[in-house]
Amino acid sequence: MSVTLFVIMTLAAILTGLGIHHSFKALPVGLSNESPEFQVRNVRFLRDLTWVEGMGDRQHDQEIFQAILGLVMGGRKIILLDMFLFNNFTGWEYGTHRELSGELTDVLLAQKTKYPDLEIVLVTDPINTVYGGMTNPYLERLREGGCKVVVTRLDRLRDSNMFYSPLWRLFIRPFGNGNGTLLPNPLGPGRVSIRSYLRMFNFKANHRKVIIADQGEDLAALVTSANSHDGSSFHGNVAVGFTGAAARYLMASEEAVLNFSSEISLPDFSAVTIDNVDNSVRIRVLTEGKIKQAILAELDRTAEGDSLIMVLFYLSDRDIISALKNARQRKACIQAILDPNKDAFGRTKKGLPNRQVAAELVDAGIHVRWGNTHGEQLHSKMMLFERNDGESNLMLGSANLTRRNLNDLNLETNVQVNGNSGESIFKDAREYFELLWQNNDAREFSVDYPEYADNSLVRKVLYRLIEATGICTF
DSSP states (O other): OOHHHHHHHHHHHHHHHHHHHHHHSOOOTTOSOBOOOEEOEEEEEEEEEEEEETTTEEEEEOOHHHHHHHHHHHOSSEEEEEESOOSOOOTTOOSOOOOHHHHHHHHHHHHHHHSTTOEEEEEEOGGGGTTTTSOOHHHHHHHHTTOEEEEOOGGGSOOSOTTTHHHIIIIIGGGOOOOOOSEEOTTSSSEEOHHHHHHHTTOOOBOOEEEEEEETTEEEEEEESOOSOGGGTTOBEEEEEEESHHHHHHHHHHHHHHHHHOSOOOOOOTTOOOTTOOSOOEEEEEETHHHHHHHHHHHHTOOTTOEEEEEESOBOOHHHHHHHHHHHHTTOEEEEEEOOSOEETTEEOOOTTHHHHHHHHHHTTOEEEEEOOSSSOBOOEEEEEEOTTSEEEEEEESOOBSHHHHTTSSBOEEEEEEEETTSHHHHHHHHHHHHHHHTGGGOOOEEEGGGGOOOOHHHHHHHHHHHHHOOSOO
């Protein structure tokens, strides 16, 4: 055997071993977790809407960010945010945006000035510094103002792109990253080093969107699909807010990320109580792969007499799709509003994966409409099961229904809300769906399936390939 062949075979063996190990290694302690059911107080459903009327003017009706600001301004002991996007990048879309990152930074710093002993912790993803290639002014202001900023150590997570990530880990990661000017910033203005791009191609993220703050001796929380990010400021999104022991469990799930990304510890809120609960609503906190298990469990018991309504940004996971089709075969009524996957911060996308998946769903007898987007995205991730026994199950949060989001690759947080269908949270979620589906009040939130139908075999094969290999951004 020649020396060259030996070297090639050795390198191939090393890369294969790295790929297998980092694709299936044990997760850090505390990830992929599920809580018991907690009774909660002050539970509410929130949504952000965008539509076009008249001569093409975009209109907005937003609730989520105001609720986030309300939690911040109520905090006296602890405010913890875990936010995937926290920057002013707007990509190639140059219209007017709300400066969410700047607004939230200002309010956090004002609260810290007013209450110096207040502990403020922001957990975020390295995408906000373009993976170490740029300085983020909002993160720097928070640090300078006495807040603790934690950039998640994504290398501790499993690799979703097993064909590329071993090469990155072996040949690129050791050199780190820093401010550079070689290439244009892929997310907005400015320039970055090539190492920012090379790290980005790992396609992994802390994708969570959570805020927790104290209210006296209690804790309040919000779990959402919305980012505090300028470029996302007019996306359609959903959220659930609540108070009580479920918020304490949610904080524990965030401590798991802090433990492998920093040396920060959080105040003890073990004495949180759930007194004065006057509703039937219970909440479970779900992270990472436990989200998928919970969804499949609900789908597997969905049958004739039950209904399922969904508003989804991405739907591509093969197990979820099969379970949806099986539920439809059992004569469940299923309706889905999907983002057409055409808008991405000023860029136009080709419709993957939703248009290919929608063709399957329609063939199976599932009713599909498309979000009527005009530059923004229908970014919600919501499923509402309504049972023939009078119970409902609402599932929402950060997780798209994709391999990366559901298979213990990204960091994700969802909640599952269970209770009597007559509770206001379920009525509000149903009202949100009907508004989008029916285009009530002469506002066109959705369009018929044929508008974006795509039966291309080439794109169907492409979607299946990139979903299975992880060589994709969804």
